Amino acid sequence: xPYLQIDSQKFLHNHQTILNTITPKNPEKISIxxxxxxxxxxxxxxxxxxxxxxxxxxxxxxxxxxxxxAPFFNYITILxxxxxxxxSAFKEALKMPEVYFCAPSLESLHxxxxxxxxxxxxxxxxxxxxxxxxxxxxxxxxxxxxHLNLKGIFTHIGFGDxxxxxxxxxxxxxxxxxxxxxxxxxxxxxxxPRFHSLSSSGAFxxxxxxxxxxxxxxxxxxxxxxxxxxxxxxxxxxxxxxxQPIAALFAKKISTLNLKSGARIGYSGASALNQESAVxxxxxxxxxxxxxxxxxxxxxxxxxxxxxxxASMDCxxxxxxxxxxxxxxxxxxxxxAFNTIPYEILSHLHAYIPKVVI
Ligand SMILES: *Cc1c(COP(=O)(O)O)cnc(C)c1O
Numbered sequence: 001x002p003y004l005q006i007d008s009q010k011f012l013h014n015h016q017t018i019l020n021t022i023t024p025k026n027p028e029k030i031s032i033x034x035x036x037x038x039x040x041x042x043x044x045x046x047x048x049x050x051x052x053x054x055x056x057x058x059x060x061x062x063x064x065x066x067x068x069x070a071p072f073f074n075y076i077t078i079l080x081x082x083x084x085x086x087x088s089a090f091k092e093a094l095k096m097p098e099v100y101f102c103a104p105s106l107e108s109l110h111x112x113x114x115x116x117x118x119x120x121x122x123x124x125x126x127x128x129x130x131x132x133x134x135x136x137x138x139x140x141x142x143x144x145x146x147h148l149n150l151k152g153i154f155t156h157i158g159f160g161d162x163x164x165x166x167x168x169x170x171x172x173x174x175x176x177x178x179x180x181x182x183x184x185x186x187x188x189x190x191x192x193p194r195f196h197s198l199s200s201s202g203a204f205x206x207x208x209x210x211x212x213x214x215x216x217x218x219x220x221x222x223x224x225x226x227x228x229x230x231x232x233x234x235x236x237x238x239x240x241x242x243x244q245p246i247a248a249l250f251a252k253k254i255s256t257l258n259l260k261s262g263a264r265i266g267y268s269g270a271s272a273l274n275q276e277s278a279v280x281x282x283x284x285x286x287x288x289x290x291x292x293x294x295x296x297x298x299x300x301x302x303x304x305x306x307x308x309x310x311a312s313m314d315c316x317x318x319x320x321x322x323x324x325x326x327x328x329x330x331x332x333x334x335x336x337a338f339n340t341i342p343y344e345i346l347s348h349l350h351a352y353i354p355k356v357v358i
Contacts, residue, residue, distance in 0.1 A: 002251040002284040002327075003354040006045055008052075010244040014228050015053045017241050022203045022222055031057035033199070033225030034069060035079055040289070040346040041229060041247055042355035047072040049357070050228075059223055063093040070096060077119050077152070078102060082111075100151050104129040109142045118143070119152030124173040124197070125166070126158030133177055140184040152194045153181045160202030163235040171197070171206055178217050194220040200227035201234040204241060231331070231342045247346065248302070248329035249290070249353075251282035256321050265317050270295050271308035278321045279308065287313035289348040290327065291338050299337050302326035 015030070023029045032055050033039075038046035043060075047069040050058065056074040060066050062084045066076045077100040078093065093099045094116060103109050104121040112118060120139055123130035131139055143150050155174045159167040174197045185192055196219050198206055203222040210218055226232060230245035258278050265271045265279060273279070286292040293299060293311040300306060305320040307327075318325055328334055331342035338345070 001354060002249065002282075002288060003356050004041065004349065005248045005250060006041060006049075006355055006357045007244075007246050007248070008049055008357055010230060010246040011046075011049045011228065012053060014230055014243050014246065015055075017243055018203075018224055018227055021241055022207050022224075027054070028056060029219070029221055030055060031059060031196075031221045031223055032228055033059045033223050034065065035059060035061035035225070036347045037065075037351045039225060039229050039343060040349035040351075042351075043068050045355045045357050046228075057221055059225075063087075063089040066093045066096075066099050070098060074098060075100060082108070103139075103148075104131070106131055106135055106138060106142065109139060109146065109148065112146070112148055114147045115149055117149045117151045119154055119193070120150065122153060122155050122174075122177050124155040124157065124177060125170040126156055128156065128158065130155060133173070133180075136177065136180050136184060140188055140190075144188045144190070150185075150190055150193050152196065153177065154196045156199070157197050157202045157206075160199060160205060161234040163237045167202065167205065168209070171209060175213070175217060182216065192216065196221035196223055198222050200224050201232055201238075203227075204232070205234075205238065226343060229342075229346065233341050233343070245330045245332075245342075247331070249284070249327040249349070250324055251284040251316070251327055253321075253323050253325075254281040254283050254315055256280040265308055266312065267310050270310045271317070277319055279317050279319055280321055281315040281317050282325055282327075283315055284327060284353075285312045285314040285316060288353060289350040290316075291334060291345065291348065293337075297337050299333060302329045 019027050032050045037043050051072040058069055058073045059077045059079055061080050066078050067089055075098050079102050081101045100117045100119050102121055103118045121130040123132055157170045178195050227243055230243045256278055259273055261273055261275050263273045284290050293309045295309050297309055305318050308317040331345040334345045335342045
């Protein structure tokens with residue numbers, strides 16, 4: 001049985017680094033992003049650790065995730081409420097006082113029943129989800145008319161990783177959105193919603209910019225995902241905070257063969273041995289969400305054993321006889337080999353891979 005080991009000490013270490021660097025005086029501003037099974041780490045396991053760390057706010061993908069983590073947090077926002085059918089879970093979530101729903105368009109405001117607690121998403125330059133800044137007034141009109149319960153106004157800053165001025169242009173744009181929102185709240189006699197805009201890399205970068213703003217224009221939350229899991233994918237020009245990957249993926253041996261020099265292994269014999277060697281198969285493959293190793297890719301296990309292309313759906317061959325092998329304890333090894341980011345390697349791991357928290 002393969003398993004994903006989650007190191008609770010490393011999680012707490014990352015939390016401390018995040019707190020100390022981003023907002024040491026207001027720890028309640030740190031929220032955790034748990035979408036997509038906590039980036040493949042296990043929703044429940046990470047929610048449990050977050051609760052121990054006294055984190056009060058979480059962001060999830062859908063109603064199922066919201067219901068699962070509801071006991072752990074004071075407030076949970078569903079980022080993609082309509083990514084699943086509007087079934088019983090959705091309706092149940094609607095009734096829960098601690099669950100907020102993202103409204104990414106004017107149309108979505110019409111879909112929610114009266115009193116739904118919503119967080120309005122506004123475009124600030126990433127041009128992805130969210131209403132246009134010019135439509136803020138219209139959104140407030142609908143919210144007021146439909147008696148929706150406006151809990152938050154937020155945006156997503158898409159340039160946090162990149163060296164350049166676009167990041168600050170977007171921050172300024174959101175600042176104007178906040179000012180306009182405050183005017184509209186006063187006009188419609190609505191309580192001030194909470195403001196948030198920054199994910200991991202942006203929060204590390206914009207903390208000073210933020211702390212200099214007047215109190216009511218500061219962000220109330222930072223939405224931290226990848227940094228909790230131990231990574232940051234920013235431009236190398238920025239200082240790298242001390243974060244530690246919390247997950248290590250292990251697989252167990254299925255069988256071993258002692259093979260002669262020249263033996264070819266797996267589909268199409270893609271790997272050939274240039275000396276006599278023992279090769280074992282281990283019980284994880286691309287069917288479990290691990291990316292498919294193929295010809296030309298050189299990846300070593302954490303112990304330094306060669307993982308032999310091609311990977312199969314349910315197993316991989318490794319030049320090792322150990323009962324158990326650590327496939328990675330840092331997803332960047334796979335991310336580099338597959339020319340992608342740790343987010344993709346991690347969130348691909350199937351939810352049913354058992355989690356062992358140490
Ligand atoms: C995924 C996500 C985040 C977290 O981003 P990280 O880079 O993992 O910190 C924050 N906000 C929104 C809206 C997201 O979808």
